Amino acid sequence: MHAINFTDARKNFADTMQRVTDDAEPVRVIRRDAPDVVIMDAEEYEALIETVYLFSNPTNAAHINESMKQAERGEFVEVEY
Incomplete structure (x- = not known):
């Protein structure tokens, strides 16, 4: 900074x-x-606040962390809309 x-x-x-x-x-x-x-920057601030909010719930944080690990391993699921 x-x-x-x-x-x-x-x-x-x-x-x-x-x-x-x-x-x-x-x-x-x-x-x-x-x-x-x-x-x-206001958009950076809003993103930071959203990240803090999402990780403030331990269950949600665990789900996000597991999803990130899956992405690092290349495990993706295609979804059609």
Whole structure:
């Protein structure tokens, strides 16, 4: 994750936001007398929250992990719609 101090983030806010969306990589804004903040692309944030939600249920997490192992072994099932 790229880090930038608050002053530089403020001076280059539009460029910083563009970098976040172009690179799909968050930027940490370091503040001297306050906690740091992170700027991230909204779609990346939503994907992260969805992943956390899906893995928060142990049964669902086990199913997803098993599915990933099957995919790594090349075990796929074709489905016709």
